[in-house]
Amino acid sequence: MVQWILFKWRLAKLERDRAAVLKAHQKAIKKAKADEENIQLIQGLHQDQYFEITMLDSTRASLVTRRLLSIAYALMLPTPQDDYWERCEVTGYRVLTDEGIHLLRRSIREERKSRREAALAWLAAITGVVGALTGLIAVAIGQLF
Template structure:
């Protein structure tokens, strides 16, 4: 049983748990690296740390990609597909395949594309709603003016 299993059982968001696992692994290795006496040992420990941190990092990237893709799909925004060149080879500009988990997750470029599309869609929706706010304000003002006019006429009559 992995010593970080207890962290995964806590009732916290998955991204928080994975970030904690990464932090604890790096903290453990920092202690061992500080005690290492040979440069080869330091290098080996650093490589081991990168390898061990790789799994939760890939899980975190996959989780965050799934969250933003879910949001994009709910808003009916097209998500980037895997890029293929003329020979059928995968260019992987928008996607990365994890070397340890095999999960596919958005690259920084792909994540930026989806995020900008979501922002653009939200802005367009907000602009459509703001159009109605102008009319609603005008009607509210008109109702207030008519109410005031009726109150003045009613008190004089």
């Protein structure tokens, strides 16, 4: 639970940072265009924006990949094959592609569903046994009095 909260907090922070970078760069680009500064400065601002956004997106992809892999390892699920991995442009880390993320999330959901169904089957059986024992005890106590 704590890991999930930390993951969501980090993900939200990355999204806030991304929005702040976009806003700051758009403001700087708009100012540069209004002042009719040279085209090279405007292109440089666009490149800076692209680099910072790519860095944040790479960090996000790495964060999501690590989270899904930790869940998959805990559930003892196989990880996707090499076709579902890519090398991150900026950081150089290997991260899951969108298809790999989809595949791993689907297998995690299926595994959790099957475990939940097994637990619910046991819970139903135990509830039935407890109900039967309660009935027998009630009948036995009724015979005594």
